[in-house]
Amino acid sequence: MKRIVTIQDISCFGKCSITVALPLISAMGIECAILPTSILSTHTGGFTNYTFTDLSDDIPKIKDHWKSYDINFDTIYTGYLGNEKQINYTIDFIKAFKKESTLVFVDPAMADKGKLYAGFDKDFPSQMKRLCAVADIIVPNITEASLLLDLPYTEDYDEAYIKDMLKKLCALGPKMAVLTGISFENTTQGAYFYNSEGGDYYFYKQTNIDASFHGTGDTFASVFAGSLTNGYHIKKALKVAVDFTVATIKATLPYKDSHPYGTMFESCIPQLIDLMK
Ligand code: PXL
Numbered sequence: 001m002k003r004i005v006t007i008q009d010i011s012c013f014g015k016c017s018i019t020v021a022l023p024l025i026s027a028m029g030i031e032c033a034i035l036p037t038s039i040l041s042t043h044t045g046g047f048t049n050y051t052f053t054d055l056s057d058d059i060p061k062i063k064d065h066w067k068s069y070d071i072n073f074d075t076i077y078t079g080y081l082g083n084e085k086q087i088n089y090t091i092d093f094i095k096a097f098k099k100e101s102t103l104v105f106v107d108p109a110m111a112d113k114g115k116l117y118a119g120f121d122k123d124f125p126s127q128m129k130r131l132c133a134v135a136d137i138i139v140p141n142i143t144e145a146s147l148l149l150d151l152p153y154t155e156d157y158d159e160a161y162i163k164d165m166l167k168k169l170c171a172l173g174p175k176m177a178v179l180t181g182i183s184f185e186n187t188t189q190g191a192y193f194y195n196s197e198g199g200d201y202y203f204y205k206q207t208n209i210d211a212s213f214h215g216t217g218d219t220f221a222s223v224f225a226g227s228l229t230n231g232y233h234i235k236k237a238l239k240v241a242v243d244f245t246v247a248t249i250k251a252t253l254p255y256k257d258s259h260p261y262g263t264m265f266e267s268c269i270p271q272l273i274d275l276m277k
Contacts, residue, residue, distance in 0.1 A: 004075040006022070007093065008109070011043040013261075014043040017079050024265070025225070025226050027272055028227070030230065036058075037086045056083070076104050076105065079221060080218075081128075095134070103136050105136065106137070109221075138177050139180060139224065149168050166193075170196035175195065175196055176194065177194050187207065189205060189206060223241040244271065248265040251264050
């Protein structure tokens with residue numbers, strides 16, 4: 001059985017980070033170890049006065065304990081990290097566990113729609129850049145990519161701009177990069193992949209749905225990381241991750257007002273199993 005460790009926060013209510021990654025990766029038939037970096041009562045989007053308990057100092061202790069048992073991971077998948085200390089300890093964790101065959105998958109979850117998430121200061125993207133440098137693949141949205149590359153945020157881009165951005169992202173260190181939420185026309189949206197070894201690009205798009213929900217980046221990242229860990233070709237991995245994410249948005253749309261904090265991804269898990277076939 002393949003094994004992923006995911007390193008990110010637990011947002012106890014609100015459906016993102018570990019509460020999305022663990023059920024989805026498990027549903028994909030992959031063992032999922034978790035390394036929670038902080039505990040928040042909710043995610044930071046749309047809620048105020050949430051709690052934040054920093055578990056940074058547990059990260060090296062958990063790392064050392066796992067090392068003493070010689071535990072191995074096929075994939076190290078990182079998501080939201082709350083501060084510079086968590087980034088430093090995550091880099092140490094990667095150095096301790098990365099082998100030749102390990103996939104280091106970094107979702108630099110820190111911003112959306114042109115803005116950093118609440119609680120991050122302006123210097124945080126430069127810290128995240130150091131984590132991206134030790135990744136094999138990174139999966140930013142366009143806001144995160146702009147912050148990582150010190151470029152102004154724009155929604156007015158063309159295909160040449162996106163291709164150039166992907167090249168610049170790989171120049172930070174990772175072999176591969178995916179830009180999520182890419183839309184060249186109102187009716188479609190998708191994920192744009194680039195592999196700097198060989199220079200291949202691939203864009204997979206779906207019908208655009210005019211709604212946004214928290215946690216969809218984590219849904220995409222979890223299923224994409226699971227698909228790569230399962231050994232799917234990049235085209236299938238992108239299709240499974242994008243199609244499943246779209247399915248979760250479609251399923252939640254009729255309940256948008258009573259369920260504004262995340263998607264009803266749970267009801268779509270049978271579709272995930274079908275997409276994997
Ligand atoms: O979905 C990314 C995410 C993860 N964790 C926390 C968040 C967010 C996005 O807002 O606030 C705590």
